[in-house]
Amino acid sequence: xxxxxxxxxxxxxxxxxxxxxxxxxxxxxxxxxxxxxxxxxxxxxxxxxxxxxxxxxxxxxxxxxxxxxxxxxxxxxxxxxxxxxxxxxxxxxxxxxxxxxxxxxxxxxxx
Amino acid sequence: xxxxxxxxxxxxxxxxxxxxxxxxxxxxxxxxxxxxxxxxxxxxxxxxxxxxxxxxxxxxxxxxxxxxxxxxxxxxxxxxxxxxxxxxxxxxxxxxxxxxxxxxxxxxxxxxxxxxxxxxxxxxxxxxxxxxxxxxxxxxxxxxxxxxxxxxxxxxxxxxxxxxxxxxxxxxxxxxxxxxxxxxxxxxxxxxxxxxxxxxxxxxxxxxxxxxxxxxxxxxxxxxxxxxxxxxxxxxxxxxxxxxxxxxxxxxxxxxxxxxxxxxxxxxxxxxxxxxxxxxxxxxxxxxxxxxxxxxxxxxxxxxxxxxxxxxxxxxxxxxxxxxxxxxxxxxxxxxxxxxxxxxxxxxxxxxxxxxxxxxxxxxxxxxxxxxxxxxxxxxxxxxxxxxxxxxxxxxxxxxxxxxxxxxxxxxxxxxxxxxxxxxxxxxxxxxxxxxxxxxxxxxxxxxxxxxxxxxxxxxxxxxxxxxxxxxxxxxxxxxxxxxxxxxxxxxxxxxxxxxxxxxxxxxxxxxxxxxxxxxxxxxxxxxxxxxxxxxxxxxxxxxxxxxxxxxxxxxxxxxxxxxxxxxxxxxxxxxxxxxxxxxxxxxxxxxxxxxxxxxxxxxxxxxxxxxxxxxxxxxxxxxxxxxxxxxxxxxxxxxxxxxxxxxxxxxxxxxxxxxxxxxxxxxxxxxxxxxxxxxxxxxxxxxxxxxxxxxxxxxxxxxxxxxxxxxxxxxxxxxxxxxxxxxxxxxxxxxx
Numbered sequence: 001x002x003x004x005x006x007x008x009x010x011x012x013x014x015x016x017x018x019x020x021x022x023x024x025x026x027x028x029x030x031x032x033x034x035x036x037x038x039x040x041x042x043x044x045x046x047x048x049x050x051x052x053x054x055x056x057x058x059x060x061x062x063x064x065x066x067x068x069x070x071x072x073x074x075x076x077x078x079x080x081x082x083x084x085x086x087x088x089x090x091x092x093x094x095x096x097x098x099x100x101x102x103x104x105x106x107x108x109x110x111x
Numbered sequence: 112x113x114x115x116x117x118x119x120x121x122x123x124x125x126x127x128x129x130x131x132x133x134x135x136x137x138x139x140x141x142x143x144x145x146x147x148x149x150x151x152x153x154x155x156x157x158x159x160x161x162x163x164x165x166x167x168x169x170x171x172x173x174x175x176x177x178x179x180x181x182x183x184x185x186x187x188x189x190x191x192x193x194x195x196x197x198x199x200x201x202x203x204x205x206x207x208x209x210x211x212x213x214x215x216x217x218x219x220x221x222x223x224x225x226x227x228x229x230x231x232x233x234x235x236x237x238x239x240x241x242x243x244x245x246x247x248x249x250x251x252x253x254x255x256x257x258x259x260x261x262x263x264x265x266x267x268x269x270x271x272x273x274x275x276x277x278x279x280x281x282x283x284x285x286x287x288x289x290x291x292x293x294x295x296x297x298x299x300x301x302x303x304x305x306x307x308x309x310x311x312x313x314x315x316x317x318x319x320x321x322x323x324x325x326x327x328x329x330x331x332x333x334x335x336x337x338x339x340x341x342x343x344x345x346x347x348x349x350x351x352x353x354x355x356x357x358x359x360x361x362x363x364x365x366x367x368x369x370x371x372x373x374x375x376x377x378x379x380x381x382x383x384x385x386x387x388x389x390x391x392x393x394x395x396x397x398x399x400x401x402x403x404x405x406x407x408x409x410x411x412x413x414x415x416x417x418x419x420x421x422x423x424x425x426x427x428x429x430x431x432x433x434x435x436x437x438x439x440x441x442x443x444x445x446x447x448x449x450x451x452x453x454x455x456x457x458x459x460x461x462x463x464x465x466x467x468x469x470x471x472x473x474x475x476x477x478x479x480x481x482x483x484x485x486x487x488x489x490x491x492x493x494x495x496x497x498x499x500x501x502x503x504x505x506x507x508x509x510x511x512x513x514x515x516x517x518x519x520x521x522x523x524x525x526x527x528x529x530x531x532x533x534x535x536x537x538x539x540x541x542x543x544x545x546x547x548x549x550x551x552x553x554x555x556x557x558x559x560x561x562x563x564x565x566x567x568x569x570x571x572x573x574x575x576x577x578x579x580x581x582x583x584x585x586x587x588x589x590x591x592x593x594x595x596x597x598x599x600x601x602x603x604x605x606x607x608x609x610x611x612x613x614x615x616x617x618x619x620x621x622x623x624x625x626x627x628x629x630x631x632x633x634x635x636x637x638x639x640x641x642x643x644x645x646x647x648x649x650x651x652x653x654x655x656x657x658x659x660x661x662x663x664x665x666x667x668x669x670x671x672x673x674x675x676x677x678x679x680x681x682x683x684x685x686x687x688x689x690x691x692x693x694x695x696x697x698x699x700x701x702x703x704x705x706x707x708x709x710x711x712x713x714x715x716x717x718x719x720x721x722x723x724x725x726x727x728x729x730x731x732x733x734x735x736x737x738x739x740x741x742x743x744x745x746x747x748x749x750x751x752x753x754x755x756x757x758x759x760x761x762x763x764x765x766x767x768x769x770x771x772x773x774x775x776x777x778x779x780x781x782x783x784x785x786x787x788x789x790x791x792x793x794x795x796x797x798x799x800x801x802x803x804x805x806x807x808x809x810x811x812x813x814x815x816x817x818x819x820x821x822x823x824x825x826x827x828x829x830x831x832x833x834x835x836x837x838x839x840x841x842x843x844x845x846x847x848x
Contacts, residue, residue: 007118014122014159018129018151025144049230053310060311060376064523067377070605071522073585074578076534078527085524 047103054100061093113178116166116257123159123210124251126152127244131237138233146233150221153236156243157214164211167198167256176263180204180256186269188664196280197270202404202419203256205283209400210246212284213291216320217243220295224316231313234302235295242294245426253419272665272691272711278338282331286358289328290396293361295320296368297393297430300386304437309382309444314372319817321372321389325365326813332358333806344688344712344727346634346794348802349625351497356479357399360472364392367468374458377523379448383438384465386445390434395472397427452524455531460521464514467507474503505560509567512622515615516571519578537577542570554631564626571619575612582609602815610816614809621805627798628723634795640788648795650724651675657786658687661779663772665689666705668730668782670789672715684715686728686791700743701750705775706732718800725794734787735778742774 068089072082130152137145167180171194176182184204185197198204217239224232250256296317303313335355336348349355368388374381401423438445451459477484478499485493520534546566549555555562579598582605587597602609633648644653651674658669669687673680693699693708715726732739749767750758757763 003112003114003118006115007122010119010159010162011122014126014155017155018126018133018148020151021144021147025142049308052227052312053308056310056312056315059315064377067523067608070582070585070608074581076520076522076526076530078530081522081525081527081530085522088524 050103051100054096054103058093058096058100061089061096065089065093112166112170112175113257113259116163117255119159119163119166120207120247120251120255120257123156123163124244124247126156126159127240127247130156130240131244134233134236134240138230138237143229146229146236149233149236149240150225153214153217153221153240156240157211157218160207160211160214163257164198164207167204167207168195171195171197174267176265176267177259178256179258179260182260182264182267184268184270186267189267189270190275192280193270193275196274196283198256199283199287200270200274200279201256203250203254203258205287206246206250206254207256208284209287209291210243210250212287213239213243213246213294216288216292216295217298220299220316220320228299228302228308228313228316230306231299231302231308234305235298238298238301239294242291242298245422249419249422253422268695269691272689272709273342275711276338276342278334278342282334282338285327285331285334287331289324289326289331289358290361290400292320292324292327293365293393293396295324296389300389301433301437304386304441307441307444309386309441311376314375314385317389318369318372319819321365321369321392322813322817324392325362325369326810326817328358328362328365329806329813330810332362333803333810337803340799341714341716342711344714344729344792346725346727346792346796348628348799351478351500353402353479354399356475357395357402360475361392361395361399363468363472363475364388364395367465368392370461371465374461378458380451380458381462382445382447383442386438386441387434388465388469390430390438391472394427394430394434397423397430401427453526455521455526457518457521457523460514460518464511464518467511467514471504471507471511474507475500478503508622509560509563512564512567512571512619515618516567516574519612519615520574534577538570538573541573542566545569558626558630561626561630565623568619568623568626572616575616575619578612579609606818606820607816610812610814610818613812613815615812617805617808617810617812619805620808621802624798624801624803624805627801628796631798632794632796635793636790637793638788638790641786643788645791645793647793649676650681650795652684652724652726652791652793654789654791655683657783657789658685659779659782661705661772661776665691666775666779667713668728668732668779668789669713670715670728670791672726672791674717674724682717682724684717684724684726685713686715686726687713688728688730689713700740701746701771702742702774702778703739706735706739706778720800722795722797723799725796727792728789729792730782730789731787734785735781738778738781742778746771746774 065086068077068082068085071077072079072086077085130149133145133152134149137143137147137149167178169175170178170181171185172191174181174185174187174189174194180198180201180203184201185194189197199208217236221232221236221239228235299313299317303309332355335358339350340346340348365388368385371381371385371388375385401420404419404423451462453459478495481495481499482492485491516538520538521531543566546562546569549562549565555565579601582601583594583598586592586601587594590597590600592600635645635647637645639645639654641654641656644651646652653673653675655671655673658667658671660667660669667687667689669685672684672686674682674684688710689712690706690710691708693704696704696707699707712727712729715728717724746767749770753763
């Protein structure tokens with residue numbers, strides 16, 4: 001009997017936990033205007049994903065620029081090679097930043 | 112308690128089904144609340160599995176033999192330390208551990224990505240829950256850890272004595288962590304392929320989990336090797352056993368992935384290759400789990416024959432077909448964004464290294480499964496052993512070591528001849544000097560592959576030392592810090608790069624140990640009486656005296672040996688072999704059951720940086736056999752002569768038990784009082800310690816690479832980039848060394 005009650009209590013907790021977001025969303029929707037369809041459905045998902053992709057590309061490019069600099073400082077890249085590589089990398093970084101500006105993801109979240 | 116455990120498992124299964132449904136519904140409709148509900152299902156699953164596993168652990172600690180799994184794999188005499196580890200010595204308990212670890216890692220990745228990869232994450236959640244559902248179903252329907260018996264035995268069968276080793280406490284959780292962590296990149300790869308979001312974001316998220324999987328799997332493999340070396344009594348650490356190979360294959364695949372992922376990150380290349388490696392690593396991990404659990408191939412590590420083979424074959428089939436299908440479907444979006452600038456660049460070396468690693472996986476896969484393939488084609492199961500692997504693996508390993516030395520020395524994108532000279536001079540000179548020294552001062556020329564491995568290993572270590580020195584010097588030039596602080600700062604600020612280099616050095620040390628110990632090992636199988644001696648590789652090993660000990664748990668026959676060289680005492684070794692009772696064997700009598708159960712060996716080992724002296728005794732009990740048979744007869748006569756009242760009297764029962772214990776002790780003591788010749792396996796192996804040292808270095812390097820960048824440093828980098836933003840591209844400051 002005790003085991004049954006324990007299992008029942010766990011079941012109730014499980015149901016409350018997993019359905020929490022659904023109940024919360026329903027309650028929030030009820031408090032808002034009847035025609036509100038939810039923040040995430042209204043948000044431009046593909047644009048948000050594109051921003052995230054570009055931010056990841058930017059972070060990778062920053063790392064690549066730093067790696068090239070470290071390669072130069074530790075003698076793996078000659079001055080000429082470093083200048084050429086650095087120039088290309090910075091140009092690629094500018095392209096990514098411009099693309100970020102175009103999709104409205106200008107806020108810099110760092111590397 | 113068993114009822115609650117079983118209920119938790121069934122509840123877990125329901126939560127999994129719910130979580131898959133809500134995640135997929137949320138992904139299809141874009142409704143965040145359903146996605147969040149699916150994510151919460153994973154957290155809830157983790158909570159339920161922690162509860163279920165805690166119940167099982169408590170049952171083991173309390174020696175609750177009503178649980179079948181406890182009765183079969185533990186006993187009241189099992190040390191508490193090993194009772195805690197006993198759950199994963201059984202099929203049922205280890206399945207539960209699998210789901211527990213999977214749910215914990217899944218919860219971690221989903222918590223960390225709760226505000227990121229929103230399109231991919233729900234599909235990844237569904238895949239992770241799918242894996243959890245598969246293993247939870249096996250635990251519920253095929254191998255229930257909470258199955259109980261109405262009439263529990265008063266004593267359990269005990270843990271397999273071979274598992275009474277500290278490594279066994281950690282080895283399985285490490286391997287399972289590796290396997291389950293590999294499902295995380297798999298799940299996100301599937302999500303990325305389904306949604307078509309195939310850029311860098313998902314890769315950057317799963318990179319750390321792939322690295323953690325690689326690290327855990329590597330530690331698990333090395334702990335298994337250590338267990339084999341010190342417990343199994345055959346003197347080796349790697350036998351190319353199917354289950355060992357099953358862990359090595361995903362590790363090699365993950366090694367390839369964590370290198371090639373950098374090429375995609377930096378150059379947008381190898382997207383198909385990377386997706387395939389991620390999918391293959393997890394599939395190989397499941398294949399490894401299948402080998403351990405199905406008993407399809409003979410292995411000392413397997414749980415033996417079971418009914419779990421078919422479900423695993425179905426799962427592997429689904430993984431392979433869906434992986435291939437998804438990659439083919441998304442092939443247009445997986446095209447490379449760039450070409451190799453030069454064949455002399457780090458990315459070209461990485462590519463070559465990837466090919467070598469995949470070739471190794473292919474060779475190991477083919478030879479491991481050859482017995483099954485041959486049986487399917489010819490009807491005869493052909494046995495293959497270590498010699499089948501060596502002709503392929505040794506040359507590939509040499510190339511791998513060479514590449515691991517070249518990689519750190521050359522830059523991304525391009526190199527010039529003058530830079531090559533500057534960077535390669537010192538490491539090449541070290542490698543050549545090592546080769547020349549070994550040729551002149553040792554018999555290494557008799558083993559050309561070992562000689563090449565030593566030379567290449569020296570080259571790799573020199574290249575890593577040079578890189579660390581140059582990096583530290585560059586940092587000192589900027590910061591003017593003292594050498595140790597500059598070194599620490601260099602590692603801290605470039606963890607991924609220098610952690611990786613340290614791993615390369617560790618790999619070189621490890622493979623030098625493998626080459627030395629496998630090529631220059633001397634062994635001698637001898638039979639000695641006390642006072643006699645044998646010689647191995649110049650070491651005189653004398654059998655000083657026998658030892659013996661009897662207890663209720665086991666009888667142990669041992670030996671003390673003295674090792675000397677050139678008349679000088681080197682060390683004293685003690686070795687023993689223990690026999691555990693087999694009370695359930697009806698063919699054995701009351702005395703003989705003490706000497707004919709499972710046995711394990713305690714190795715006599717003197718480990719050193721240059722060589723290990725290893726020995727194990729294998730006592731022949733034939734001289735005792737007549738007395739044992741006589742004892743069996745007398746005790747059976749005694750017991751049949753007792754009246755039912757006497758047989759149930761506690762006084763008589765205790766008296767018989769004490770008499771039996773006394774008889775066993777006296778028989779065991781004859782090993783000392785009337786010693787007879789016993790056989791020993793004596794081995795002198797050079798450089799074995801280098802394997803364990805290399806493993807520690809690899810683990811240290813892996814941890815450095817895995818360690819997260821502090822939030823403060825990330826914020827500093829972000830603010831620096833942001834401050835430069837209005838006038839110029841957000842280029843990092845130039846003091847990164």
